[in-house]
Amino acid sequence: MLERENIQGVIPRDPENNIESFHGLYEIMERSHERLTTNEWEFCTCPSCQQSFYQKAKTPVGSCNSIECAGRYEFLQQPRRRLNVSVEDITEAINSTFAESGFHTLQPVNIKNSNGSTIFIGNAGQIFDRQIFREESINPNPSLIYQPAIRLQSQDKVGTTDGFATSFVNVATEQLEANEAQHVEILDKWMDFLSGIGLYLGDFTLKPKLEKTTWGAKDGIETYTLKFNYKGLEIGVSNYTTIPQKTRPEISQSDTAFGLERILWAINKNSRYYEVVGPLTNALRNEDVLMDAYRTTTLMAASGVHPGTDEQGSKLRNIAHKYGTLDHDFKPDIVKYYYKWWSGFTQLPLEANHTAQILRAEADRMCNTQVKRILHDRGLSRSHSDKKTLSTDLFASGLSSNQIDALREELSNE
Numbered sequence: 001m002l003e004r005e006n007i008q009g010v011i012p013r014d015p016e017n018n019i020e021s022f023h024g025l026y027e028i029m030e031r032s033h034e035r036l037t038t039n040e041w042e043f044c045t046c047p048s049c050q051q052s053f054y055q056k057a058k059t060p061v062g063s064c065n066s067i068e069c070a071g072r073y074e075f076l077q078q079p080r081r082r083l084n085v086s087v088e089d090i091t092e093a094i095n096s097t098f099a100e101s102g103f104h105t106l107q108p109v110n111i112k113n114s115n116g117s118t119i120f121i122g123n124a125g126q127i128f129d130r131q132i133f134r135e136e137s138i139n140p141n142p143s144l145i146y147q148p149a150i151r152l153q154s155q156d157k158v159g160t161t162d163g164f165a166t167s168f169v170n171v172a173t174e175q176l177e178a179n180e181a182q183h184v185e186i187l188d189k190w191m192d193f194l195s196g197i198g199l200y201l202g203d204f205t206l207k208p209k210l211e212k213t214t215w216g217a218k219d220g221i222e223t224y225t226l227k228f229n230y231k232g233l234e235i236g237v238s239n240y241t242t243i244p245q246k247t248r249p250e251i252s253q254s255d256t257a258f259g260l261e262r263i264l265w266a267i268n269k270n271s272r273y274y275e276v277v278g279p280l281t282n283a284l285r286n287e288d289v290l291m292d293a294y295r296t297t298t299l300m301a302a303s304g305v306h307p308g309t310d311e312q313g314s315k316l317r318n319i320a321h322k323y324g325t326l327d328h329d330f331k332p333d334i335v336k337y338y339y340k341w342w343s344g345f346t347q348l349p350l351e352a353n354h355t356a357q358i359l360r361a362e363a364d365r366m367c368n369t370q371v372k373r374i375l376h377d378r379g380l381s382r383s384h385s386d387k388k389t390l391s392t393d394l395f396a397s398g399l400s401s402n403q404i405d406a407l408r409e410e411l412s413n414e
């Protein structure tokens with residue numbers, strides 16, 4: 001075990017961290033520092049946020065390259081590629097990087113999480129929730145996984161900050177009980193992959209962080225993270241985590257995970273993230289919020305989440321409000337488009353048509369509620385209204401033609 005004096009030069013600068021309490025992470029810090037500096041990364045302090053970062057000594061970036069410090073997505077200043085790299089090209093490159101080194105591909109888990117600490121699966125590492133939380137037996141082999149993930153905490157950023165989404169594919173290598181040397185080897189492989197697909201390592205910064213976290217009711221978890229910032233865009237993280245157990249000694253988890261769509265964006269440099277996520281016609285109309293809502297609710301419904309009042313169903317319902325309005329005609333084609341994307345990575349329990357039916361029924365229900373509210377607010381009770389007067393009132397009311405049509409239909413159903 002390393003001594004405090006020896007680790008001093010490689011501690012990520014962060015006034016909140018008391019290094020004494022991260023004794024269990026000394027070795028991983030030291031080993032990754034050694035590997036990175038051997039590969040001509042230098043350890044610096046960001047003049048803007050005062051935090052530590054690594055950059056390639058030959059091509060200094062000058063800041064930690066986070067969006068806060070870079071101020072913008074610098075990579076979008078570079079010319080777009082002539083030929084688009086497809087998601088198939090990327091998955092092929094990832095698969096060949098890791099399959100050849102003995103990584104097993106694991107099937108992702110259903111996003112309806114029932115084992116761990118979150119309502120939905122938010123990252124690939126949760127595939128081991130049963131081993132971590134229930135202390136089931138561990139297979140220490142390294143694995144590769146493409147995990148559809150849902151992170152609702154990004155919801156406010158969708159539509160205001162480009163590059164954010166409430167659902168994405170988290171592509172990751174995972175290994176329980178990996179030792180420090182193995183974790184550093186995995187980090188190296190990811191670097192090989194990144195430069196192999198044309199992302200120049202000199203354009204990256206790696207930002208280290210020490211963190212104590214709580215997963216659900218589980219605490220005492222410590223992580224050493226290296227964040228991969230690519231010219232302003234965070235595209236992945238490499239985590240080495242130690243997790244206390246009740247019935248056995250503490251275990252470790254090597255988890256290096258990237259946003260697949262963000263990798264695609266970084267490579268292709270489309271002017272906007274949602275052009276990568278598609279469909280292009282909607283992206284060109286700046287319909288990010290709608291697209292994100294369709295995309296995430298498609299994943300939820302196809303995975304078996306039913307709109308309702310329970311914990312998961314109410315989240316679906318909340319997001320479906322973005323398209324479940326009288327101003328918007330429900331678009332089953334977008335549901336099918338995203339269904340196809342998700343089913344490329346996971347076995348969805350519901351069929352595409354069934355998924356679209358569920359979401360359409362939910363959108364219709366919301367529209368009906370809206371119609372009733374409008375009628376009520378305007379004192380137009382269904383049974384007493386004279387339809388001709390109603391029509392005039394409606395046209396004078398500033399409602400959209402869609403809303404008026406829906407009200408008419410509602411009244412004609414009497």
Ligand SMILES: [Zn+2]
Nearest residue numbers: 046049064069
């Ligand atoms: Zn900074």
